[in-house]
Structures are given as structure tokens and as C-alpha cells.
Amino acid sequence: MDGITFKIYNSIGALPSLWDTVAQSNVFLQTPYLSVLERSAPVNMECFYIGIFENSELIGVSLAQYLDLNKLESFGERDKCFKTLLRNFIFKNFASHSLFIGNNMITGQNGYVFSKEIDFECISEILLQSAYEIIQYFIEKGEKIHLVSLKDFYEDCSIELKKYRLKEIYEFSTQPNMIFYLNENWSSFDDYLAVLSKKYRDQYKRANKKFNGITIKNLSHQEVLVHENTIYELYFYVAKNAPFNTFFLSKNHFSTLKEQCGNRFQIFGYFLNKKLVGFHTLLLNDTTLETYFLGYNETIQKENMLYLNMLYNMTAFGIENGFERIIFGRTALEIKSSVGASPVNMSGFIFHTNKLINRFMGPIFKKLEPTLLWQQRHPFK
Known part of the structure; x- marks a missing residue:
């Protein structure tokens, strides 16, 4: 992390002038799309924009999203099984204030991009430190973040990330992309x-x-x-x-x-x-x-x-x-x-800010994730 710092922004207007130059390879991190989130985000979402600097040069950009699940009338009405009802109850009562490092609205590795090669140890530190800074931001507002998720990494990235700080955090995988x-x-x-x-x-x-x-x-x-x-x-x-x-x-x-x-x-x-x-x-x-x-x-x-x-x-x-x-x-x-x-399997990393609950994150997550049975089709000759 020598010479590497980051700054968290609350509005598109405050972003550095070179933001889109750094984000040029990913439309979901460029200001036209981020402006859409700022102007028409879901009512229960607040976005944060993370600029990553080497000395004073912008070399990376990232996105974080806070979701207040208490503002939702429903988590979805299709499945009514006991596991789904239990999952909804737990989310409502123990994970209603969730923070995502990445974009929870889409599937894929769209959480960050760099203009130069950065080692994975540094990336893992930046992602976690950003999460902790946003957690502190909400504490100062009198609100508590319950659940933090760093989402959607392809297998080659997740393997590298969990060699460092993220090895301490529960890695999860849901349905494939x-x-x-x-x-x-x-x-x-x-x-x-x-x-x-x-x-x-x-x-x-x-x-x-x-x-x-x-x-x-x-x-x-x-x-x-x-x-x-x-x-x-x-x-x-x-x-x-x-x-x-x-x-x-x-x-x-x-x-x-x-x-x-x-x-x-x-x-x-x-x-x-x-x-x-x-x-x-x-x-x-x-x-x-x-x-x-x-x-x-x-x-x-x-x-x-x-x-x-x-x-x-x-x-x-x-x-x-x-x-x-x-x-x-x-x-x-x-x-x-x-x-x-x-x-294509993707994984993420998730932790609860309550240390007791976090100790059992693995078993809890496995119990709540619905079993999905499906048959892959092979349409080509």
C-alpha cells in the first residue's frame, strides 16, 4: 500500500476529472451510468464512489452501494417455502442494513477497475478499508451496517484475493453467471x-x-x-x-x-x-x-x-x-x-459486523441459500 490511498465520494459532481479515463474499459463504472444511479437509484439504495490514488494520480475507481432492506415491502413473491420465509425474516431483522462493495444491480466483475497493474494484496486492502470507512460513516450518522458483501469475482481473481486479507472472510458462491x-x-x-x-x-x-x-x-x-x-x-x-x-x-x-x-x-x-x-x-x-x-x-x-x-x-x-x-x-x-x-462460477466474500453472528456465517449462509436443480443444455452439433 506504499503511496496508495483512496477517497470516497458521495456525488458524481465531486469525482476527479480523469475518472472516466480510468474507467474506460467498464461502462458500469463510468459517470454516465453512475449518474443514472445518482438520479434514479432504487429508493432503498445509496451509492458511494471510490477513487484510488498512487501518490496524487488517480489509478483506480470502485463502487459501493448501501441498501436499507427495511424500505422494501417484499423481497419477492414467487417462492413461499419455509426456507425462503426464514431467509426473509433473517434478512429483515439481522441484515436489513447491507453494504455491497461492487454493483448489486448486475451480475459480473464490475466492482473496480484500474488503469495500471495492481497486486491483489493491495486490492484486498483497498476493498476492505473502503468498507470499514463507509461503516464508520454510517455509525457517525447513528446507523449500523449489519452485513458487508464484496461481490462477484471470477475464479482467478477470488483465488488471488483470498491469499491475503479476504482469507479471513467467508467466501460464498450462488447461482452461476x-x-x-x-x-x-x-x-x-x-x-x-x-x-x-x-x-x-x-x-x-x-x-x-x-x-x-x-x-x-x-x-x-x-x-x-x-x-x-x-x-x-x-x-x-x-x-x-x-x-x-x-x-x-x-x-x-x-x-x-x-x-x-x-x-x-x-x-x-x-x-x-x-x-x-x-x-x-x-x-x-x-x-x-x-x-x-x-x-x-x-x-x-x-x-x-x-x-x-x-x-x-x-x-x-x-x-x-x-x-x-x-x-x-x-x-x-x-x-x-x-x-x-x-x-461460469463466481464468488463473493461476506461478513457480519456482529462478531458472534459472523462466527457462524458459513453455516447460516448454507442453510439460507435455496437448493437449485437444473440441467445444462448443449444446443450445438
């Missing part, structure tokens, strides 16, 4: 279809046939504003029926994102008889295509295989625009594998 590594020889969606096995070509044909009558439109900022209420209703239906949520987006999130990020944020509307019945969103992140939030009318989704068609459309966009991979995230693992995505 579904990533579609696109074949560099594909230049069109037809190239992709040509290498599918008969079973999965037939799946595509069924989905495409069911899609009949639905039109897709890449929405402008003005069109997002026109359809804002419907977009939010479709999003909220999907979000509240997820197995677990720690936040819900604000109603102006998508319009703010389109305004701030322009063509780097794509939102596609699905229309049936001129009525918006679904949408999906994408963020263009260097050579990676990041899938973001989506929403749909459940009746249309079932009758028209809307979700599967969205996955095919995301795949087509990625291929036709020369992306190397598509990050599909942690939900709906089986259907995502049926279009070509593969599971």
Missing part, C-alpha cells in the same frame, strides 16, 4: 442457426412461429418516456415474481439511462396490436454485451414464447454487432443454456 462466448466466425444469426443441433433448431423454429404478430422496435429516449409507465409495470411484474430481491428500480430508471448513455444503452420494445407487451435492455460494455433488466406481460410470454424469443434477439444483436460474449446473468439458467450460454 450464464455467459455466451460467441464464435468469432459467426457474422450473422444464420451462422449461429447453422451450427445448432436439430433439436435446438426446432426449438428456435417453434419460438419464431409463436412470435408471429409481435413486432420489435428499438426505442428512442422520447419513446421510452412515452411508454414509461407500461415499461415499469412490465418490469415490476417480473421483478416481484423473482425468488429474491434486495431492491426495486425507480420508475424513471430506464428513461434516465437512455438519456445518459444514449446508444450504449439499448431498449427494445415488443408490441402486439400496437400495445407494448414486453421489453428487454442491453448495455454495450466494450467487447461484452451486458443484458440488463426486462419485463413482459405474463399471458403473452406464455402464449408467444416471448422470453425465449428475447434471448434469441439478444444473441442476434451480439453476433451482428461483433461482440465477443454476452452476459446473461444468474436467472433462468436452463433456458439460457439452451441458446448457447454456459455457466
